[in-house]
Amino acid sequence: MRTLKFILNGDPTETGVNDGETLLEVLRNRLGLTGTKQGCDQGECGSCTVLIDGKPVLSCLTLAVRVENRHVTTIEGLAEGGKLHPVQVSFHEKGAIQCGFCTPGMVLTAKALLDRNPHPTRNEIKEALAGNICRCTGYKKIVEAVEQAAKMMAEKADG
Amino acid sequence: MGEKNEYRCIGRNTPRTDGLAKVTGSALFSADIQVSRCLTGKILRSPHAHARILSIDTKKAEALPGVKAVVTGADAPVRYGILPVSQDEYPLAVDKVRFIGDEVAAVAAIDEATALQALDLIDVRYEVLPAILDPREALVRDDVKIQERTQEANIERRIHLVFGDMEKGFAEADYIREDRFFKDAASHAFLEPHSALAQFSDGKLTLRTSTQVPHYVQRALSKVLGIPADKIRVIKPVLGGGFGGKGEPLPLEFAASLLAIKSGLPVRITHSREEVFLTHRGRHPVEMTLKTGVKKDGTITAVQFNSLLDGGAYGSYGVVTMIYSGQLLTAPYRVPAFSFDSARVFTNKPPCGAQRGHGGVQPRFAFEVHLDRIAADLGLDPLEVRYRNAIDPNTVTVNELRITSCAFKECLDKVAETVDWKEKRGKLPYGKGIGLAGGFYVTGAAYPIYANPMPHSQAQIRVDRDGGVTVFSGASDIGQGSDTLLMMITAEALGVPEQSVRVVSADTETTPVDLGSYSSRVTFMAGNACRQAALEIRDHLLAACAAQLARNQKTLTITGGYLFEHGKEEPLMTFAEAAVLAEAAGVALCAMGSYRPPELAGSYKFGGVGPSPAYSFGAQTAEVEVDTETGEIRVTKIHCAHDLGFALNPLTASGQAEGAVVMGFGETLLEHHAFLPGGRHSGPNFLDYKVPTFLDVPEVDVTLVESVDPCGPYGAKEIGEGSLHPSLPAIVNAIYDAIGCWFHELPLTPEKVLAAIAKKKEAP
Numbered sequence: 006m007r008t009l010k011f012i013l014n015g016d017p018t019e020t021g022v023n024d025g026e027t028l029l030e031v032l033r034n035r036l037g038l039t040g041t042k043q044g045c046d047q048g049e050c051g052s053c054t055v056l057i058d059g060k061p062v063l064s065c066l067t068l069a070v071r072v073e074n075r076h077v078t079t080i081e082g083l084a085e086g087g088k089l090h091p092v093q094v095s096f097h098e099k100g101a102i103q104c105g106f107c108t109p110g111m112v113l114t115a116k117a118l119l120d121r122n123p124h125p126t127r128n129e130i131k132e133a134l135a136g137n138i139c140r141c142t143g144y145k146k147i148v149e150a151v152e153q154a155a156k157m158m159a160e161k162a163d164g
Numbered sequence: 165m166g167e168k169n170e171y172r173c174i175g176r177n178t179p180r181t182d183g184l185a186k187v188t189g190s191a192l193f194s195a196d197i198q199v200s201r202c203l204t205g206k207i208l209r210s211p212h213a214h215a216r217i218l219s220i221d222t223k224k225a226e227a228l229p230g231v232k233a234v235v236t237g238a239d240a241p242v243r244y245g246i247l248p249v250s251q252d253e254y255p256l257a258v259d260k261v262r263f264i265g266d267e268v269a270a271v272a273a274i275d276e277a278t279a280l281q282a283l284d285l286i287d288v289r290y291e292v293l294p295a296i297l298d299p300r301e302a303l304v305r306d307d308v309k310i311q312e313r314t315q316e317a318n319i320e321r322r323i324h325l326v327f328g329d330m331e332k333g334f335a336e337a338d339y340i341r342e343d344r345f346f347k348d349a350a351s352h353a354f355l356e357p358h359s360a361l362a363q364f365s366d367g368k369l370t371l372r373t374s375t376q377v378p379h380y381v382q383r384a385l386s387k388v389l390g391i392p393a394d395k396i397r398v399i400k401p402v403l404g405g406g407f408g409g410k411g412e413p414l415p416l417e418f419a420a421s422l423l424a425i426k427s428g429l430p431v432r433i434t435h436s437r438e439e440v441f442l443t444h445r446g447r448h449p450v451e452m453t454l455k456t457g458v459k460k461d462g463t464i465t466a467v468q469f470n471s472l473l474d475g476g477a478y479g480s481y482g483v484v485t486m487i488y489s490g491q492l493l494t495a496p497y498r499v500p501a502f503s504f505d506s507a508r509v510f511t512n513k514p515p516c517g518a519q520r521g522h523g524g525v526q527p528r529f530a531f532e533v534h535l536d537r538i539a540a541d542l543g544l545d546p547l548e549v550r551y552r553n554a555i556d557p558n559t560v561t562v563n564e565l566r567i568t569s570c571a572f573k574e575c576l577d578k579v580a581e582t583v584d585w586k587e588k589r590g591k592l593p594y595g596k597g598i599g600l601a602g603g604f605y606v607t608g609a610a611y612p613i614y615a616n617p618m619p620h621s622q623a624q625i626r627v628d629r630d631g632g633v634t635v636f637s638g639a640s641d642i643g644q645g646s647d648t649l650l651m652m653i654t655a656e657a658l659g660v661p662e663q664s665v666r667v668v669s670a671d672t673e674t675t676p677v678d679l680g681s682y683s684s685r686v687t688f689m690a691g692n693a694c695r696q697a698a699l700e701i702r703d704h705l706l707a708a709c710a711a712q713l714a715r716n717q718k719t720l721t722i723t724g725g726y727l728f729e730h731g732k733e734e735p736l737m738t739f740a741e742a743a744v745l746a747e748a749a750g751v752a753l754c755a756m757g758s759y760r761p762p763e764l765a766g767s768y769k770f771g772g773v774g775p776s777p778a779y780s781f782g783a784q785t786a787e788v789e790v791d792t793e794t795g796e797i798r799v800t801k802i803h804c805a806h807d808l809g810f811a812l813n814p815l816t817a818s819g820q821a822e823g824a825v826v827m828g829f830g831e832t833l834l835e836h837h838a839f840l841p842g843g844r845h846s847g848p849n850f851l852d853y854k855v856p857t858f859l860d861v862p863e864v865d866v867t868l869v870e871s872v873d874p875c876g877p878y879g880a881k882e883i884g885e886g887s888l889h890p891s892l893p894a895i896v897n898a899i900y901d902a903i904g905c906w907f908h909e910l911p912l913t914p915e916k917v918l919a920a921i922a923k924k925k926e927a928p
Contacts, residue, residue, distance in 0.1 A: 039196035040189020042404075044355045045437040049850035052355055080189035089187070097183035100815040103823065104643025105186030106355040106404030112187055131858040138850065140355050140405050141643050143826035144858050146819055 011072045013038075014082025022069045029053045029064040032079060040080035040109050044138075051137030054110030055079050061114045063136075080109035083116065091157040092116045092150070101150035103141030111137045115151045119158060125151070172724060173656040174878055177815035181648045181667065182402065182641070191402045194359035194374045195434045202361070203232055203272040205423050205433035206279040207416065208286050209442065210261035210268055213295035213512040213843030214310065217259055217268070217288060224285040225271060230278035233427035234286070236269045240422055242388045246380060246412035246517075248614050250320070250479025252311050255388060255418030261290070262310055262477035263512050264844050265442030270419035272431045295512040295843050299451070299474035302509035310477060310510040318510045320475060321483050323770060325490065326503040327562040333466025333501030337457025341538050344453045345530035346909045347892075349474075349837035350830075351446035352519055353855050356404020358443060359434040360417045362424035369425070370397045373417050376406040376642050377680030380613065382672045384413035385421060393672075400670035406642040407827070408518035409445050411682045412480060416443075441848030445517030446837060448485050448508075449474040450526040454534045462542060462549035466501040469493055469527065473508040473516070480517035482508045484773055488523020491774030493531055494561040496572040496604040496781050497553035502562050512843050518682060520827060521888040524605060529910060532601035532893030537906060545589070546600055546897065547580050550783075554602075557871070564766035565775055569881070571807035571871035572602065572781035578805035578867050583785040589901060595790050597901025601893035602783045605886030606776035607809075607876070608685025610764040619758035621689040622676035625654060625697040627705070627753035631725065631740025633658060633665045635697075638678030639690035640670040644884055645816040646686045650694045652812060653877055657698035659722030660739050676756065684882035687812065688778060689759045691877030697757030705753060708746035709736075778873045780881045782806040784825070784890035786862070788898040792921055795914030799829055799862040799895055806866065809873040809881030821866040821887040828891025830856040836911050 009022045013036070020035050029046075032038045032055070041064055044052030048066040055064045056078040083090045092115045095101070102108050111134065118125060118133040125133065130151045131144075139147060185191035222234040237258035245251040257268045269286050273279035296302045296310060302318035310318050334340060360373040369391060375381050378398040386393040403410065416433045423431040435443065455468040471489045475482040490504030519525075539546040555561070557570040579600065580586075588598050612620055624636040635654050641647040647667040655662040669675055678690050702722060709727060710717035719730045726735035727742040737745070743753055764775035787801040802825050811817045834854040838846040847853055866887075872879035896907050905920040 033196075037198060038189070039192070039198070042193070042356070043195070043434075044357070045850055047437060047849055047851075049437075050355060080187075084188060089184075093184075093187040096187050097179050100177070100179065100819045102180060102183050102186050103645070103816075103819060104354070104356065104403060104405040105182065105191055106193065106643075108186045109189050135858045138355065138855050138857060140353055140407070140827070140855060141823045142819055143822035143824075143864055144861055145822045145864055148858070 009069055009073060011074060012076045014078060024070065026069045027065055028055065028067040028069045028072055031069040032064060038079050038081050042106055042109060044106065051110045051114065052107050054113050054137065056113055056117055059117060059120060061117045078113065080113060083112065090116060092119065092154040095150040095153040095157065099146050099150040099153055101142060101146040107137055107139045111139065111147060115154065119155055123158060124155060171656055173652045173662050174812045178648060178652055178813050179815065180645050181651055193356055193404055194361060194372050194401045197361055197372055197401060199363065199430045202430040202432055203274060203427060204276045204279050205270055205272045205420050205431045206283055207267050207419055207433065208269040208283045210257065210264060210266040212261055212290055212292050213264050214293040215261050215290035216293060217257060217261065218291055219289045220269060221287040222269065225282040228278065228282050228285060230274040231271060231282045232429060233272045233423045234269065235419065235422045235426060240388050240418060244384045244388050244413060245479050246481055246613060247479060247483055249483055252313065252479045255415055255422065263514050265514055266477065267415040267419065270423055272423040272427050297511055297513060297839065297843050299472055299509045299511055302511050303472065303507065310512060314510065320479060320508045320510055321486060322507045323487060324505045325768065325770065328501030330466055330468065330501045330503050334457045337465045338460045339542060340455065340457045341541060342453065342455040343534045343537060344908060346451050347449065347526035347529055348911060349447055349449045349516065350519065350835045351441055351444055351837045351853065352407040352409035353853060354405030354407055354409055357435040357437060357440045358410060358414060358416055359432065360420040361430065361432040362420040363430045364424040364428065368395045369421055371417060371421055372399045372401050374403050374410055375400055376411040376640050376682060378640060378670050378672050379638060379677050379679055381413045381417055388418055389421060397673040400640050403640065403642045406681065407520040408522060408682065411518050411680065412445065414443060437850065438848040441845055441853065442514050444514035445480050447519040447525065448482065448516040450489060452527060452530045454530055456534060456538060458538055460542065462539060462544045462552050464497055464499055464553050467493065467499050469504040471506040471527065473506065474511055475508045476511055476513045476515040478515040480515045482516060485518065485523045487770050487773040489527050491563060492524040493527050494563045494565060495555050495567060495779065496602050498555050499562055513839055520824065521605065521885045522683065524889055525892065528603050528889040529892040532890065533896050533906065533908065536897045536900065547576065547585055550602055551576055563774065564771065566764055567779055569778060569809060569871035569873040570781055571869045574869050575781055575783040575805040575807055576602065578869060579783045579785045579803050582803045583787065592901065595792055595902055597788050597898045599786050599894045599897030599901055600783065601890040601897060603886060603889030604779050604781045605882065605889060606683055607688045607778040607780060607882040608776055609683045610761040610775040610777060611772045612679055619760040621678040621693040622756060622758045623690060623693040623697045624676050624756050625701055625754065627701060627743050629744055629747065631664055631738065631743055633660060635665060635667045635694060636675045637667060637669045637690055637694060638675045639686050640681040642681045644681065644820060645813065646681065646690065648816065649687055649812055650690060653691050653694050654698045657695045658702050660725045664725065684885045687880050687882060688876050691880060692759040693757040695757065695877045697755045700755035700757065701753055704751050704755065705742055705746050708749045708751040709742050712745050712749055777875055778809065778881045780806065780808055780883060780886040782886055782890055784894040786894040786898040788895060788902050790899060790902045790917060792903060795917035797833055797899060797912065797917060801863045801865065802829065802891060802894065803865045804887055805869050806883050806887045807869040807871045808883040809876045810870050810879035811868045812878060812880050814868060817868055817883050818866045820884040822864045824884060824888035825864045825891045826856050826861050828888045829862060829895065832892045832895045832910055833912055834860065
């Protein structure tokens with residue numbers, strides 16, 4: 006057991022962890038942030054995606070000790086001051102959610118894409134999200150939601 | 165039924181009621197619910213495909229510090245099963261194990277590591293028995309009995325049905341063709357692994373579980389645990405996809421309950437991804453033969469169908485799957501004479517059960533390809549053949565299915581027009597092709613799983629003093645959006661804004677019974693129940709207001725949250741004020757609605773499986789490109805036209821079809837639930853079991869066709885399952901158009917394509 010210090014959703018956070026514990030386990034079991042989902046625990050489905058220093062990472066394959074002093078963003082931390090991120094808004098409005106289990110990971114991966122590439126093509130969206138499996142939607146409405154989010158963010162930047 | 169623009173709520177794209185909770189991470193799935201002192205449960209599984217259990221010693225496991233309870237089959241040696249005719253499962257194995265992964269014992273401990281360590285300390289002695297993995301062997305082998313209840317070899321059940329005059333049908337045919345097909349197993353692969361959280365206190369069991377069928381789980385728990393149903397509360401939290409795989413009571417639900425009872429502490433069991441695949445209950449592998457007679461113009465005169473279903477180790481839904489496999493071939497084409505012979509056998513593999521499109525998917529693939537082959541043999545256009553045989557509304561099929569609303573021809577028209585069928589079919593360059601297929605599906609089963617005379621769905625609605633409306637419904641939102649639909653239907657019927665309606669659902673203690681989310685029944689049945697309750701409240705409210713205001717009730721109406729008098733623009737009062745007025749007059753503003761389908765059973769044995777109060781219809785075209793060097797198939801586009809009756813929420817309806825089409829696409833080309841020679845699953849993970857990703861899927865274009873069903877809520881039927889059926893054969897038929905090769909076995913791999921191309925070159 007050792008003490009892990011990192012910045013979680015903007016807040017300084019300290020928790021005890023075992024050496025072998027994954028970031029996913031720490032988030033869900035020690036810190037009670039259950040928005041990050043465990044879909045396969047093998048790095049194959051993308052449901053556990055979180056952002057580390059803004060980049061999407063599979064938390065089920067990340068040892069918790071690796072995030073010492075780094076910034077971790079989970080789905081709970083995406084809305085700023087209670088205001089939903091455009092990706093969240095557009096997923097909701099465009100019907101890009103069905104069961105919602107893949108949604109947290111999908112939303113965070115899309116957010117990271119739009120941060121580094123504000124005007125992605127349809128293929129760039131598909132490539133960026135290809136590691137996140139959705140079994141419900143057939144993906145069409147997710148692509149549309151990311152496109153709408155890009156537009157919303159561009160309008161916000163212009164305005 | 166009125167025109168769409170008369171409606172204020174339904175018919176409009178409406179985001180899900182739980183959408184915001186799901187995008188912010190606050191939606192609580194079963195595994196997310198935190199309770200203090202919760203133990204972690206783990207299940208010990210059989211390493212053998214078939215073995216007798218000689219002894220189980222749990223002493224060492226029990227002695228391990230941190231272990232709070234250990235249970236085995238001896239703790240609840242009571243059989244259960246989703247079908248009354250197939251009560252062949254135990255919560256944990258008794259005497260025998262029947263597949264690699266079969267549940268043997270379970271442990272509850274203070275954490276996962278301790279629970280796993282305890283599993284290693286359980287000493288089970290087995291006498292290994294010969295295993296049967298091949299359904300053909302199961303059909304004849306009498307010396308090995310997987311389930312003791314089978315009379316002949318390992319055949320669970322056989323069925324033989326004949327409708328119409330087969331001899332005459334084939335005698336009248338100008339051409340007869342016979343084909344054999346095989347559709348291998350597929351699994352649901354929902355993203356949320358099964359998870360069950362059990363709590364037991366004061367003699368009462370509460371189970372929060374990822375189930376599509378809380379009511380059936382409650383019944384099975386009561387039977388197995390010997391606890392009265394009123395002391396068992398089953399709650400379905402937010403559920404992460406089911407597709408049939410969470411549609412029956414499952415061992416982890418019993419194991420968690422037994423451990424909670426024994427330990428006196430809350431126990432959660434969450435499956436690993438591997439355990440999800442081993443629990444399975446997915447698509448049956450089915451071997452099929454079809455013999456069809458047609459006139460020169462393609463008019464069908466008779467169809468003979470045989471199927472052999474590889475059921476795996478337990479009954480599950482399999483008898484229904486078997487009956488559906490034949491029953492659902494008598495539409496959407498007129499079949500004047502039809503016979504079918506089927507058998508479902510047991511093998512030492514994870515049990516197969518119901519998966520999206522249940523029962524109809526495999527035979528639909530076979531029949532639509534078979535029909536295209538007949539068209540090719542006769543030099544006919546596959547579209548014309550389908551059109552010529554297409555059934556019309558208000559007909560009865562040869563096996564007595566009562567078809568009311570039906571827009572199958574419109575669906576064919578729609579896809580043919582969109583894809584430019586006449587210009588493209590048979591005219592694209594080598595390697596490119598388009599294909600067509602049709603289909604239909606039930607909108608809920610006409611009969612409940614256990615025979616009873618009660619409603620299939622009930623809904624209770626209550627109006628508060630502030631005008632808030634609460635719907636209590638047993639219906640399970642499993643991601644398809646039923647809570648949202650019930651909100652919309654209630655708001656529409658009652659005349660209030662959607663925001664004032666909230667839905668409380670899927671909790672056996674607080675909500676009236678709904679049989680569950682399976683066979684595409686919820687929109688139709690829970691929707692009708694909800695609408696009935698809402699209309700009744702509306703009547704009570706209007707009567708009370710009329711009396712209090714000294715008006716004629718017929719002149720009053722509720723719209724948009726206000727009480728209006730006919731002919732006046734200004735409302736008399738708000739809905740909330742009207743509710744207060746009625747309540748002050750002693751009128752209880754609550755009502756119960758219910759739905760039970762009419763008597764629809766066929767006049768023959770098994771005639772209760774197949775009938776539905778309404779049927780959805782659909783047609784799809786697929787556009788493919790085949791790389792003739794690598795055998796790779798790229799499906800570029802699928803167009804789906806589906807007669808769903810009425811699109812209550814077009815946003816979620818189109819989403820259902822898009823998901824179903826992609827699932828069908830996956831089953832055709834990627835997904836293979838396969839086993840190694842000894843019976844071990846070949847790859848119970850998402851690397852080996854290939855679910856389509858963003859980069860695999862075709863462009864999917866959905867057209868919602870509205871036939872407005874006379875009995876559906878506002879005319880609605882179903883779309884979530886029927887829209888899967890045509891995807892598989894449409895792709896296979898398109899591949900024929902592209903490279904001139906037919907494929908009768910799925911899934912279809914590049915290797916099979918290359919082999920077929922090579923064979924065709926050898927003997928063109």
